[in-house]
Amino acid sequence: MSLVADIRTSRELLVNLTRREVKGKYKRTVLGxxxxxxxxLAQMLVYTLxxxxxxxIDPGPGVPSGLDIFALWLMCALLPWSFFTAVVTGGMSSLVGSENLIKKVYFPRSALVVANTLASSYTWSIEMVVLVIAILLAGANVLPFVPLVVVAMAVLLVFSLGVALMLSIANAYFRDTQHLVTILFMVWFYLTPILYPISEVAKQSARVGPLIGDITVLDIYQLNPMESFTEVFRNLLYDNRLPSAGSAMExxxxxxxxxxxxxxxxxRHQRRLAEVL
Known part of the structure; x- marks a missing residue:
């Protein structure tokens, strides 16, 4: 696969680009x-209020953790979502933002998108460590599940990178893409069980009944890939239990x-980027 080959041959470039992304984001700031x-934290306070x-909205206590803190329940899904959107939006604009560099020097263009993903992963890792500490202080024994949380983070990283690669090419050809994706993410956010438990969707689905044959509203709702990721992270972090095999496989x-x-x-398109941009 060309992407893997590009990453292998440009490891030093990736390190430098990632370091530049991380340092540049908080350059000349007091808090860094x-x-x-x-x-x-601001989102957590607003949404919790x-x-x-x-x-x-009462999602109920975690089973079997017994946690019953809405803010922690929220952050278990909000942080993965924020990472996903950061990777996609950042990766989508990485090619356009490096237009001059792409036109002057040849290097694997995918390095720009991958570097943005790694930089976002660095920030996300810090946030997740803080979340794990908060869950421990709340009295839940989340430590045995931390290795699986890391695996889930890696899987979400791969998913986010794949989406970012596609949309970065689309944005290079059609600059309207970034505006459309902004609207898409706004809708997608509320169609993902981040602010409310999926049990609420199940209740409404049962009330409406089947739409076509045996297909229900809940069946269509669960086609959302971020629904599965949300469930996995909440099961591991908030409930302190293994997610279902179906959700993990999805x-x-x-x-x-x-x-x-x-x-x-x-x-297929990276060789033409210098011309397109």
Missing amino acids: QLWSLANP VFSVIIR CVVWALVAIVVGGWVFD
């Missing part, structure tokens, strides 16, 4: 990396499909 925690205090399949298709699309 602490700003990586500011946005998710609105959905836990005002609207009063995540792996989505990741493989995304990276294979994304890598193929990118490899």
